[in-house]
Amino acid sequence: MNNNIKNIKLTGFLKAILKNEYPLYISKDFSSKIMKNISKPVRDYNFLTHSLRIASAVTFAVITLFVMDNIFTDKIQYSKSNINQEILSPTRNVANQMEKCEDAKDSVQSSDSLKCK
Protein backbone atom coordinates (compact mmCIF):
# COMPACT_ATOMS: atom_id res chain seq x y z
CA MET A 1 0.00 0.00 0.00
CA ASN A 2 1.10 3.54 -0.75
CA ASN A 3 2.96 4.91 2.30
CA ASN A 4 1.03 8.18 2.24
CA ILE A 5 -2.34 6.41 2.21
CA LYS A 6 -1.19 4.08 4.98
CA ASN A 7 -0.23 7.07 7.14
CA ILE A 8 -3.58 8.71 6.48
CA LYS A 9 -5.37 5.47 7.36
CA LEU A 10 -3.42 5.16 10.64
CA THR A 11 -4.08 8.80 11.50
CA GLY A 12 -7.77 8.19 10.76
CA PHE A 13 -7.77 5.16 13.06
CA LEU A 14 -5.94 7.14 15.71
CA LYS A 15 -8.41 10.00 15.59
CA ALA A 16 -11.35 7.57 15.73
CA ILE A 17 -9.84 5.83 18.76
CA LEU A 18 -9.05 9.11 20.54
CA LYS A 19 -12.59 10.32 19.92
CA ASN A 20 -13.94 6.93 20.99
CA GLU A 21 -15.76 6.62 17.67
CA TYR A 22 -14.48 3.33 16.34
CA PRO A 23 -16.07 0.01 15.40
CA LEU A 24 -14.68 -3.26 16.76
CA TYR A 25 -13.70 -4.46 13.30
CA ILE A 26 -13.06 -2.90 9.91
CA SER A 27 -12.63 -4.91 6.72
CA LYS A 28 -9.17 -4.53 5.29
CA ASP A 29 -10.60 -4.10 1.80
CA PHE A 30 -13.21 -1.52 2.81
CA SER A 31 -11.70 1.35 0.83
CA SER A 32 -10.70 -0.79 -2.15
CA LYS A 33 -14.29 -2.04 -2.51
CA ILE A 34 -15.53 1.55 -2.75
CA MET A 35 -12.74 2.54 -5.12
CA LYS A 36 -13.64 -0.40 -7.37
CA ASN A 37 -17.20 0.89 -7.55
CA ILE A 38 -16.04 4.41 -8.26
CA SER A 39 -13.51 3.41 -10.90
CA LYS A 40 -15.94 1.15 -12.76
CA PRO A 41 -15.58 2.19 -16.40
CA VAL A 42 -18.64 3.63 -18.05
CA ARG A 43 -20.03 0.89 -20.29
CA ASP A 44 -18.05 0.98 -23.49
CA TYR A 45 -20.34 0.80 -26.49
CA ASN A 46 -18.22 -0.42 -29.38
CA PHE A 47 -19.11 -0.61 -33.05
CA LEU A 48 -20.59 -4.13 -32.76
CA THR A 49 -22.89 -3.09 -29.90
CA HIS A 50 -24.07 -0.04 -31.84
CA SER A 51 -24.67 -2.11 -35.00
CA LEU A 52 -26.62 -4.73 -33.09
CA ARG A 53 -28.77 -2.04 -31.47
CA ILE A 54 -29.56 -0.41 -34.80
CA ALA A 55 -30.24 -3.79 -36.46
CA SER A 56 -32.61 -4.85 -33.70
CA ALA A 57 -34.43 -1.50 -33.90
CA VAL A 58 -34.84 -1.80 -37.68
CA THR A 59 -36.03 -5.43 -37.39
CA PHE A 60 -38.54 -4.44 -34.76
CA ALA A 61 -39.82 -1.57 -36.92
CA VAL A 62 -40.21 -3.82 -39.98
CA ILE A 63 -42.08 -6.49 -38.02
CA THR A 64 -44.36 -3.86 -36.48
CA LEU A 65 -45.18 -2.36 -39.89
CA PHE A 66 -45.85 -5.82 -41.33
CA VAL A 67 -48.18 -6.71 -38.49
CA MET A 68 -50.03 -3.38 -38.72
CA ASP A 69 -50.41 -3.75 -42.47
CA ASN A 70 -51.73 -7.30 -42.35
CA ILE A 71 -53.80 -7.51 -39.22
CA PHE A 72 -55.07 -4.16 -38.10
CA THR A 73 -56.28 -2.69 -41.42
CA ASP A 74 -59.65 -3.79 -42.95
CA LYS A 75 -58.90 -4.66 -46.50
CA ILE A 76 -61.38 -3.32 -49.02
CA GLN A 77 -62.26 -5.87 -51.63
CA TYR A 78 -63.50 -4.48 -54.91
CA SER A 79 -66.04 -6.51 -56.86
CA LYS A 80 -65.39 -6.97 -60.54
CA SER A 81 -69.09 -6.77 -61.59
CA ASN A 82 -71.69 -4.03 -60.98
CA ILE A 83 -73.66 -4.21 -57.78
CA ASN A 84 -77.37 -4.82 -58.38
CA GLN A 85 -79.25 -2.02 -56.65
CA GLU A 86 -82.67 -3.65 -56.96
CA ILE A 87 -84.44 -3.84 -53.61
CA LEU A 88 -85.72 -7.28 -53.18
CA SER A 89 -87.67 -6.98 -49.93
CA PRO A 90 -91.27 -5.57 -50.17
CA THR A 91 -91.84 -2.08 -48.75
CA ARG A 92 -94.98 -0.32 -47.55
CA ASN A 93 -95.83 3.33 -47.26
CA VAL A 94 -96.03 4.85 -43.81
CA ALA A 95 -97.44 8.27 -42.82
CA ASN A 96 -95.50 10.61 -40.60
CA GLN A 97 -97.80 11.32 -37.66
CA MET A 98 -95.46 13.81 -35.92
CA GLU A 99 -96.76 16.88 -37.68
CA LYS A 100 -100.27 16.12 -36.55
CA CYS A 101 -99.17 15.75 -32.95
CA GLU A 102 -97.27 19.09 -33.02
CA ASP A 103 -100.40 20.81 -34.29
CA ALA A 104 -102.44 19.31 -31.49
CA LYS A 105 -100.19 20.73 -28.76
CA ASP A 106 -102.40 23.73 -28.07
CA SER A 107 -105.68 21.91 -28.03
CA VAL A 108 -105.04 19.66 -25.06
CA GLN A 109 -108.48 18.26 -24.86
CA SER A 110 -108.72 17.26 -28.48
CA SER A 111 -109.13 13.59 -29.23
CA ASP A 112 -106.13 13.56 -31.64
CA SER A 113 -103.68 14.67 -28.94
CA LEU A 114 -104.82 11.84 -26.72
CA LYS A 115 -104.14 9.42 -29.53
CA CYS A 116 -100.66 10.80 -30.02
CA LYS A 117 -99.80 10.08 -26.40
Place this chain on the structure above:
Amino acid sequence: MQDDDKPILDEIINGNVSKYEIIINKYQARIISLCFRYTKSYPDAEEVAQEAFLKAYNSLNKFRFESKFYSWLHRISINCSLNYINSKEKTKEKETISENSGLTEHKGVSSGETPYNTYNMQMMAESIESIYNSLPEDLKLVIKLRDVDDLSYDEISIIAKLPIGTIKSKLHRAREILTKGLEEYTDDE
Protein backbone atom coordinates in the same frame (compact mmCIF):
# COMPACT_ATOMS: atom_id res chain seq x y z
CA MET B 1 -14.87 27.82 7.51
CA GLN B 2 -11.46 26.28 6.79
CA ASP B 3 -11.67 22.65 5.72
CA ASP B 4 -8.46 20.58 5.71
CA ASP B 5 -9.97 18.34 3.04
CA LYS B 6 -10.60 21.11 0.51
CA PRO B 7 -7.38 20.70 -1.54
CA ILE B 8 -7.98 16.92 -1.87
CA LEU B 9 -11.65 17.40 -2.69
CA ASP B 10 -10.77 19.99 -5.33
CA GLU B 11 -8.43 17.47 -6.94
CA ILE B 12 -11.16 14.80 -6.92
CA ILE B 13 -13.69 17.19 -8.44
CA ASN B 14 -11.16 18.04 -11.14
CA GLY B 15 -10.92 14.37 -12.11
CA ASN B 16 -8.26 12.83 -9.87
CA VAL B 17 -10.60 10.09 -8.69
CA SER B 18 -7.88 8.04 -6.96
CA LYS B 19 -7.54 10.76 -4.30
CA TYR B 20 -10.92 9.74 -2.90
CA GLU B 21 -9.14 6.78 -1.29
CA ILE B 22 -7.46 9.28 1.04
CA ILE B 23 -10.86 10.56 2.15
CA ILE B 24 -12.17 7.01 2.68
CA ASN B 25 -9.12 5.99 4.71
CA LYS B 26 -9.30 9.13 6.78
CA TYR B 27 -12.94 8.73 7.82
CA GLN B 28 -13.82 5.04 7.43
CA ALA B 29 -13.50 4.14 11.12
CA ARG B 30 -15.70 7.00 12.33
CA ILE B 31 -18.31 6.54 9.62
CA ILE B 32 -18.57 2.77 10.16
CA SER B 33 -18.86 3.42 13.89
CA LEU B 34 -21.64 5.94 13.24
CA CYS B 35 -23.53 3.51 10.99
CA PHE B 36 -23.10 0.74 13.56
CA ARG B 37 -25.06 2.83 16.07
CA TYR B 38 -28.05 2.43 13.76
CA THR B 39 -27.53 -1.00 12.19
CA LYS B 40 -26.24 -2.89 15.28
CA SER B 41 -24.35 -5.21 12.96
CA TYR B 42 -20.80 -4.68 11.66
CA PRO B 43 -21.28 -6.19 8.20
CA ASP B 44 -24.40 -4.07 7.73
CA ALA B 45 -22.65 -0.99 9.12
CA GLU B 46 -19.88 -1.42 6.54
CA GLU B 47 -22.41 -1.85 3.77
CA VAL B 48 -24.25 1.32 4.78
CA ALA B 49 -20.97 3.21 5.19
CA GLN B 50 -19.91 2.14 1.68
CA GLU B 51 -23.19 3.44 0.33
CA ALA B 52 -22.63 6.72 2.18
CA PHE B 53 -19.12 7.15 0.75
CA LEU B 54 -20.41 6.40 -2.74
CA LYS B 55 -23.28 8.84 -2.36
CA ALA B 56 -20.91 11.53 -1.13
CA TYR B 57 -18.61 10.89 -4.08
CA ASN B 58 -21.46 11.05 -6.58
CA SER B 59 -22.75 14.32 -5.10
CA LEU B 60 -19.34 15.88 -4.59
CA ASN B 61 -19.90 18.50 -7.28
CA LYS B 62 -22.93 19.70 -5.30
CA PHE B 63 -20.88 20.20 -2.12
CA ARG B 64 -20.46 23.96 -1.65
CA PHE B 65 -17.81 23.91 1.13
CA GLU B 66 -20.15 25.86 3.37
CA SER B 67 -19.57 23.28 6.09
CA LYS B 68 -16.77 20.83 6.80
CA PHE B 69 -16.72 17.83 4.47
CA TYR B 70 -16.89 15.46 7.45
CA SER B 71 -20.09 17.12 8.71
CA TRP B 72 -21.65 16.64 5.28
CA LEU B 73 -20.48 13.01 5.07
CA HIS B 74 -21.79 12.48 8.61
CA ARG B 75 -25.24 13.74 7.53
CA ILE B 76 -25.25 11.50 4.44
CA SER B 77 -24.28 8.49 6.59
CA ILE B 78 -27.14 9.15 8.99
CA ASN B 79 -29.60 9.35 6.08
CA CYS B 80 -28.27 6.09 4.62
CA SER B 81 -28.54 4.43 8.03
CA LEU B 82 -32.13 5.61 8.45
CA ASN B 83 -32.99 4.31 4.98
CA TYR B 84 -31.42 1.00 5.98
CA ILE B 85 -33.55 0.83 9.12
CA ASN B 86 -36.71 1.59 7.14
CA SER B 87 -35.94 -1.06 4.54
CA LYS B 88 -35.13 -3.56 7.30
CA GLU B 89 -38.45 -2.84 9.00
CA LYS B 90 -40.24 -3.48 5.73
CA THR B 91 -38.37 -6.76 5.31
CA LYS B 92 -39.30 -7.72 8.87
CA GLU B 93 -42.97 -7.08 8.10
CA LYS B 94 -42.71 -9.29 5.04
CA GLU B 95 -40.99 -12.00 7.06
CA THR B 96 -43.78 -11.94 9.61
CA ILE B 97 -46.35 -12.37 6.87
CA SER B 98 -44.37 -15.03 5.03
CA GLU B 99 -44.86 -18.63 6.13
CA ASN B 100 -41.20 -19.43 5.52
CA SER B 101 -39.84 -16.68 7.75
CA GLY B 102 -38.00 -19.24 9.89
CA LEU B 103 -35.84 -20.21 6.93
CA THR B 104 -34.61 -16.68 6.26
CA GLU B 105 -30.86 -16.35 6.48
CA HIS B 106 -29.66 -13.64 8.85
CA LYS B 107 -26.95 -11.57 7.30
CA GLY B 108 -25.03 -10.74 10.44
CA VAL B 109 -24.68 -14.35 11.45
CA SER B 110 -23.48 -15.76 8.15
CA SER B 111 -21.29 -12.95 6.88
CA GLY B 112 -18.13 -15.04 7.03
CA GLU B 113 -16.12 -12.11 8.44
CA THR B 114 -12.97 -13.37 10.14
CA PRO B 115 -10.15 -11.59 12.01
CA TYR B 116 -7.90 -12.42 9.04
CA ASN B 117 -9.54 -9.93 6.72
CA THR B 118 -10.42 -7.29 9.30
CA TYR B 119 -8.56 -4.82 11.48
CA ASN B 120 -9.13 -5.49 15.14
CA MET B 121 -9.86 -1.98 16.32
CA GLN B 122 -10.35 -3.05 19.92
CA MET B 123 -6.76 -4.23 20.17
CA MET B 124 -5.54 -1.07 18.47
CA ALA B 125 -7.52 1.04 20.96
CA GLU B 126 -5.98 -0.78 23.92
CA SER B 127 -2.50 -0.23 22.51
CA ILE B 128 -3.17 3.46 21.84
CA GLU B 129 -4.54 3.99 25.32
CA SER B 130 -1.40 2.74 26.98
CA ILE B 131 0.87 4.75 24.66
CA TYR B 132 -1.25 7.89 25.11
CA ASN B 133 -1.02 7.61 28.88
CA SER B 134 2.75 7.44 28.66
CA LEU B 135 3.03 10.59 26.49
CA PRO B 136 4.51 13.79 27.94
CA GLU B 137 1.81 16.21 29.09
CA ASP B 138 2.51 18.85 26.39
CA LEU B 139 2.08 16.29 23.61
CA LYS B 140 -1.06 14.92 25.25
CA LEU B 141 -2.55 18.41 25.44
CA VAL B 142 -1.78 19.26 21.82
CA ILE B 143 -3.18 16.02 20.42
CA LYS B 144 -6.26 16.27 22.62
CA LEU B 145 -7.02 19.82 21.53
CA ARG B 146 -6.45 19.09 17.86
CA ASP B 147 -7.71 15.51 17.29
CA VAL B 148 -10.34 15.17 20.01
CA ASP B 149 -11.68 18.71 20.38
CA ASP B 150 -11.11 19.65 16.69
CA LEU B 151 -9.69 23.08 17.53
CA SER B 152 -7.82 25.16 14.97
CA TYR B 153 -4.09 25.85 15.29
CA ASP B 154 -4.87 29.43 16.24
CA GLU B 155 -7.15 28.33 19.08
CA ILE B 156 -4.63 25.76 20.30
CA SER B 157 -1.92 28.43 20.16
CA ILE B 158 -3.96 30.65 22.50
CA ILE B 159 -4.82 27.83 24.92
CA ALA B 160 -1.33 26.27 25.01
CA LYS B 161 0.38 29.68 24.82
CA LEU B 162 2.74 28.38 22.17
CA PRO B 163 3.51 29.52 18.62
CA ILE B 164 1.67 27.68 15.82
CA GLY B 165 4.94 26.23 14.47
CA THR B 166 5.71 24.62 17.82
CA ILE B 167 2.21 23.24 18.06
CA LYS B 168 2.48 21.71 14.58
CA SER B 169 5.77 20.02 15.41
CA LYS B 170 4.48 18.75 18.77
CA LEU B 171 1.37 17.40 17.08
CA HIS B 172 3.47 15.67 14.43
CA ARG B 173 5.66 14.10 17.14
CA ALA B 174 2.65 12.91 19.17
CA ARG B 175 0.94 11.41 16.11
CA GLU B 176 4.16 9.69 15.07
CA ILE B 177 4.51 8.00 18.47
CA LEU B 178 0.87 6.94 18.57
CA THR B 179 0.60 5.66 14.98
CA LYS B 180 3.76 3.59 15.53
CA GLY B 181 1.70 1.70 18.07
CA LEU B 182 -0.84 0.93 15.35
CA GLU B 183 1.65 -0.22 12.75
CA GLU B 184 2.06 -3.72 14.18
CA TYR B 185 -1.67 -4.29 13.61
CA THR B 186 -1.49 -3.24 9.96
CA ASP B 187 1.89 -4.75 9.09
CA ASP B 188 0.43 -7.41 6.81
CA GLU B 189 -0.11 -4.88 4.00
